[in-house]
Amino acid sequence: YLWPSPMLDELESLLYEITPGTTGIASFIQPCDTFSFASTGSSGTTGRSNAADWIRTAYHDMATHNIADGTGGLDASIRFAEEQARAENVGDGFANTLNVLAGFATRYVSIADTLALGTVIAVEFCGGPQIPFRGGRVDATEPNLPGVPEPEQTLDSHIATFAKQGFTQDEMIGLVACGHTFGGVQHAPFPDIVPELNDPNSTESVAHFDSTNTHFDNNIATEYISGTTQNPLVVGFNDTTNSDRRIFGSDGNVTMLSFANSPELFASRCSELFARMLDTVPSGIQLSDVITPLPVKPSNLKFTLDGDILQFSGGVRFWNLTDNPNRVALLLWDDHLGGVHNFTLLSLLESVTSYPDGVATSYRFGDDSSASGFSLDATAGITNMRFMVDGKLEDQGGVGFPVQDTVVFSTTSCFFSNNFTAQYNVAVRKGVNVTSVYIETQASDSSGHIVITETNFFSPDSTVAVNSAYSIWTLNLAGSPFTRYVGAEIDGVKSSMALFTPLPALPSCPS
Numbered sequence: 392y393l394w395p396s397p398m399l400d401e402l403e404s405l406l407y408e409i410t411p412g413t414t415g416i417a418s419f420i421q422p423c424d425t426f427s428f429a430s431t432g433s434s435g436t437t438g439r440s441n442a443a444d445w446i447r448t449a450y451h452d453m454a455t456h457n458i459a460d461g462t463g464g465l466d467a468s469i470r471f472a473e474e475q476a477r478a479e480n481v482g483d484g485f486a487n488t489l490n491v492l493a494g495f496a497t498r499y500v501s502i503a504d505t506l507a508l509g510t511v512i513a514v515e516f517c518g519g520p521q522i523p524f525r526g527g528r529v530d531a532t533e534p535n536l537p538g539v540p541e542p543e544q545t546l547d548s549h550i551a552t553f554a555k556q557g558f559t560q561d562e563m564i565g566l567v568a569c570g571h572t573f574g575g576v577q578h579a580p581f582p583d584i585v586p587e588l589n590d591p592n593s594t595e596s597v598a599h600f601d602s603t604n605t606h607f608d609n610n611i612a613t614e615y616i617s618g619t620t621q622n623p624l625v626v627g628f629n630d631t632t633n634s635d636r637r638i639f640g641s642d643g644n645v646t647m648l649s650f651a652n653s654p655e656l657f658a659s660r661c662s663e664l665f666a667r668m669l670d671t672v673p674s675g676i677q678l679s680d681v682i683t684p685l686p687v688k689p690s691n692l693k694f695t696l697d698g699d700i701l702q703f704s705g706g707v708r709f710w711n712l713t714d715n716p717n718r719v720a721l722l723l724w725d726d727h728l729g730g731v732h733n734f735t736l737l738s739l740l741e742s743v744t745s746y747p748d749g750v751a752t753s754y755r756f757g758d759d760s761s762a763s764g765f766s767l768d769a770t771a772g773i774t775n776m777r778f779m780v781d782g783k784l785e786d787q788g789g790v791g792f793p794v795q796d797t798v799v800f801s802t803t804s805c806f807f808s809n810n811f812t813a814q815y816n817v818a819v820r821k822g823v824n825v826t827s828v829y830i831e832t833q834a835s836d837s838s839g840h841i842v843i844t845e846t847n848f849f850s851p852d853s854t855v856a857v858n859s860a861y862s863i864w865t866l867n868l869a870g871s872p873f874t875r876y877v878g879a880e881i882d883g884v885k886s887s888m889a890l891f892t893p894l895p896a897l898p899s900c901p902s
């Protein structure tokens with residue numbers, strides 16, 4: 392895809408800008424036995440894990456899908472209390488999962504996409520294969536109909552349930568084995584399957600599906616085939632609830648034998664089946680192409696108008712650059728007057744983050760924390776960027792990296808401390824068809840879904856000219872600024888920019 396694309400840009404960052412153990416979604420599953428909700432003892436000895444909860448949650452959310460009428464699927468309907476209260480969704484694993492993953496949802500990234508990302512990242516960071524990830528799931532606005540299988544049901548009913556979800560019997564065997572390479576069955580929600588274990592290494596009394604329950608591997612199959620399995624849904628004392636035994640054996644063990652014989656086959660089949668599971672969405676929802684890392688990605692672009700100067704800052708991330716101690720990295724840009732300029736990036740190396748699949752190298756240009764920003768003449772401005780790295784031009788196949796300096800934050804913005812009100816001054820470029828400028832305030836509704844409300848600026852006839860290029864639109868707005876953006880409708884298209892520095896950084900308004 393081409394930058395910029397707000398949703399894909401954010402999803403790409405969530406997937407690939409990961410410093411193992413420290414940032415992003417992966418930090419909640421490293422090490423893989425991390426469990427954030429231990430009631431007693433330390434996270435590693437509960438027998439539970441965030442990773443297992445996340446995978447089970449994605450399955451239970453998806454399992455409401457009805458392929459016949461296209462309803463249900465991975466749409467975060469599991470966040471509704473009514474779904475979590477059903478017997479088919481017993482346990483607190485869903486609430487725990489949402490507690491962590493929904494926090495990564497934004498106005499552009501749905502909660503459903505974060506649930507899908509949770510499975511992709513849990514599987515990959517805990518020893519499993521990469522799962523191709525598509526974005527664009529849409530959050531349901533109400534609970535789905537029930538549809539999750541339960542252990543005491545018959546094999547025929549399980550085959551029918553998976554068929555309703557869109558999976559054949561073979562795929563059912565595969566998907567259950569892939570899911571059950573993580574986690575196990577807890578005593579508390581399933582006292583008829585697992586007794587109190589009195590095990591200091593499993594303080595929440597979890598009987599695991601295989602001996603490596605926080606690691607993706609084919610032990611779920613090798614232990615089953617060799618007869619050493621302790622899987623409580625295979626060798627449980629109550630045969631009625633031995634659903635894995637019935638499912639795994641339903642094709643004469645052909646599938647499980649193939650998994651036991653080949654870890655590679657197991658991994659590739661699980662990658663495929665997990666992707667199918669995650670991409671099972673209500674009909675009418677169009678998912679994106681598989682998201683791969685952008686080779687070059689600008690980030691955090693920010694403009695501030697200060698008199699006749701446009702301060703410009705931001706960063707750029709390169710993916711998998713070859714080592715080059717003599718690297719020359721340039722930002723080239725075009726202005727509104729037909730000029731072409733360049734700026735050397737090398738001196739401003741910001742950070743290097745790594746990920747199992749690649750290395751991200753970031754450079755920063757401009758510096759909004761000091762006065763020595765990257766200054767542009769306001770009239771000339773900027774329209775498009777390109778990068779030159781090690782002599783190679785990076786311009787998205789000739790498109791370049793378009794930037795807009797039409798609506799920018801003005802340093803004349805200020806703060807009235809007596810009534811906690813900000814005066815937002817936004818500079819709008821003359822000669823551009825701007826029909827409205829507004830503040831977007833971001834909040835969550837009662838079901839955790841992110842909503843945006845718009846507050847319009849005064850109309851253009853009340854504006855003040857700053858210079859020949861820009862005039863100011865003004866709005867006074869009380870309340871916290873941390874979830875505010877400025878948006879504008881330019882040539883009939885709405886776009887938003889995260890331009891505002893946090894309110895406390897605004898100078899006091901002249902009294």
Ligand code: HEM
Nearest residue numbers: 443444446447450482540541542566567570574575576577
């Ligand atoms: C007939 C189908 C299935 C049945 C009857 C079933 C049943 C169960 C049961 C009873 C538990 C214990 C939950 C707990 O104690 O909190 C469990 C856990 C789990 N299931 Fe399934 N399952 C099925 C299919 C799947 C599928 C298709 C997946 C994913 C692809 C999956 C992933 C998991 C995971 C990861 C856990 C561990 C949760 C944890 O340890 O917190 N299950 N399953």
